[in-house]
Amino acid sequence: MKNQFDLTGKVALITGASYGIGFAIAKAMAGAGATIVFNDIKQELVDKGLASYKEAGIEAHGYVCDVTDEEAVGNLIKTVTAEVGHINILVNNAGIIKRIPMCEMSAAQFRQVIDVDLNAPFIVAKAVIPDMIEQGGGKIINICSMMSELGRETVSAYAAAKGGLKMLTKNIASEYGQYNIQCNGIGPGYIATPQTAPLREVQPDGSKHPFDQFILAKTPANRWGEAEDLGGPAVFLASAASDFVNGHILYVDGGILAYIGKQP
Ligand code: NAP
Ligand code: GCO
Numbered sequence: 001m002k003n004q005f006d007l008t009g010k011v012a013l014i015t016g017a018s019y020g021i022g023f024a025i026a027k028a029m030a031g032a033g034a035t036i037v038f039n040d041i042k043q044e045l046v047d048k049g050l051a052s053y054k055e056a057g058i059e060a061h062g063y064v065c066d067v068t069d070e071e072a073v074g075n076l077i078k079t080v081t082a083e084v085g086h087i088n089i090l091v092n093n094a095g096i097i098k099r100i101p102m103c104e105m106s107a108a109q110f111r112q113v114i115d116v117d118l119n120a121p122f123i124v125a126k127a128v129i130p131d132m133i134e135q136g137g138g139k140i141i142n143i144c145s146m147m148s149e150l151g152r153e154t155v156s157a158y159a160a161a162k163g164g165l166k167m168l169t170k171n172i173a174s175e176y177g178q179y180n181i182q183c184n185g186i187g188p189g190y191i192a193t194p195q196t197a198p199l200r201e202v203q204p205d206g207s208k209h210p211f212d213q214f215i216l217a218k219t220p221a222n223r224w225g226e227a228e229d230l231g232g233p234a235v236f237l238a239s240a241a242s243d244f245v246n247g248h249i250l251y252v253d254g255g256i257l258a259y260i261g262k263q264p
Contacts, residue, residue: 004239004240004241005032005235005236005239005240005241006032006033006239006240007029007032007033007034007089007235007238007239008032008033008034009033010033010034010035010088010089010238011034011035011037011080011084011085011086011087011088011089012026012029012034012035012036012037012087012088012089012090012091012238013037013038013039013080013087013089013090013091013124013128014026014029014036014037014038014091014093015038015039015067015090015091015092015093015094015120015124016038016039016040016041016067016093016094016095017036017038017039017040017049017091017093018038018040018045018046018048018049018052018062019045019048019049019052019193019194020193020194020195020227021093021143021188021191021193021227021230022038022091022093022094022143023038023049023052023053023227024226024227024228024230024231025091025093025227025230025231025234026038026053026058026060026091027056027058027228027231028228028230028231028232028234028235029089029231029234029235029238030053030056030058030060031231031235032235032238032239034089034238035059035061035084035085036053036058036059036060036061037060037061037062037063037080037084037087038060038061038062038063039062039063039064039065039067039076039094040062040064040065040094041064041065041066041067041094042064043064046062046063046064047062049062050062061080061083061084063076063079063080067092067094067116067120067121067123067124068115068116068119068120068123070123070127073120073123073124073127074127076127077124077127077128077131081131086131086135087128087131087132087138088132088135088138088139089138089139089140089141089238090124090125090128090138090139090140090141091140091141091143091234091238092120092121092124092125092140092141092142092143092165093143094116094120095116095117095143095195096112096113096116096117097113097155097158097195098112098113098157098158099154099155099198100154101153101154102154102156105156105157109157110156110157110160112157113157113158113160113161114157114160114161114164116161117158117161117162117165118160118161118162118164118165118168121142121165121168122168125140125142125168125172125183128140129172129176129181132176132179132181133176133179133181136180137179137180137181137182138180138181138182139181139182139183139184139237139238139239139242140169140172140181140182140183140184141183141184141185141186141234141237141238142165142166142168142169142183142184142185142186143165143185143186143188144162144165144166144169144185144186144187144188144249145158145159145162145187145188146187146188146189146190146251146253146256146257147159147162147163148162148163148165148166148185148187148249149163149166149187149251149257150257165185166185166187166249169183169184169185169247169249170247172247173246173247174247177246177247180243182237182242182243182245182246183246183247184237184242184245184246184247184248184249184250185248185249185250186230186233186234186237186249186250186251186252187249187250187251187252187253187257188225188229188230188252188253189219189225189251189252189253189254189256190215190219190224190225190253190256191224191225191226191227191229191230192224192225192226192227193227196224199211199212199215200212200224212224217261217262218256218259218261218262219253219254219255219256219259220254220255220256220258220259221254221255222254223254225252225253225254229252230252233250233252236250237250
């Protein structure tokens with residue numbers, strides 16, 4: 001039987017994938033046979049990423065590109081298509097968070113988060129879709145969040161962006177499904193990466209950060225996720241195994257969204 005999860009011959013562009021979730025997804029896709037292309041905002045991060053891929057035995061192609069810059073993204077897609085090949089899989093992974101109480105947040109700070117977490121996935125998706133249509137199809141995976149569904153103190157811009165990204169996902173699926181393009185989201189739970197490091201810092205007295213304890217209590221799996229937990233779901237959504245899955249958000253959260261919380 002043909003392996004439905006095989007990505008041999010596919011080119012995958014994963015944004016912001018020098019480390020963290022993007023890197024883990026790229027590693028899983030490379031394991032399934034895909035050629036990996038990634039970008040990051042600075043040359044030093046691309047170099048760091050290239051070294052990590054090499055260490056993992058992966059021959060990745062790294063480029064400097066700010067995903068919020070429409071012209072730079074257009075040039076990136078042209079360059080990748082010429083140097084590596086047609087992009088079959090796009091993972092909109094690059095993202096930022098600002099944890100600031102809403103009434104203390106400036107409009108400029110709010111816009112910056114929306115720009116990276118919502119406008120950029122639109123910019124990159126729209127840059128790859130025409131060629132995917134010409135190639136007969138493609139896969140787009142948007143990295144959403146628990147905050148695509150839930151709110152909490154200090155993350156108004158992030159929640160607005162990730163909620164918007166969920167709906168952009170559904171809209172891309174609706175608009176381009178007829179061209180054999182599947183656009184789905186992955187909603188990671190709380191994953192141990194640099195982005196969440198401030199929430200896991202050990203306290204001066206050696207105890208766990210209160211937020212760390214809060215997340216463990218909210219997660220039936222009773223642990224933080226590892227970036228590697230997202231590899232399998234990403235390969236599924238990038239492969240023929242998910243050819244009739246479209247506009248879906250796959251939450252990979254150890255059960256957070258299913259759980260009312262620990263009884264007192
Ligand atoms: P991370 O460790 O902060 O990595 C994000 C990457 O995106 C970094 O390499 C970052 O570069 C890059 N990036 C930021 N702005 C960019 C831009 N304008 N252009 C190009 N690259 C840019 O984050 P992560 O935890 O791996 O998260 C990856 C994605 O998953 C994000 O979309 C995040 O919101 C989402 N997510 C994370 C969690 C979690 O618990 N960690 C949960 C749900 C969803 P710099 O280092 O220069 O900033
Ligand atoms: C926060 C966290 C979250 C996670 C993630 C959850 O401050 O609440 O950073 O937003 O990063 O997106 O899925």
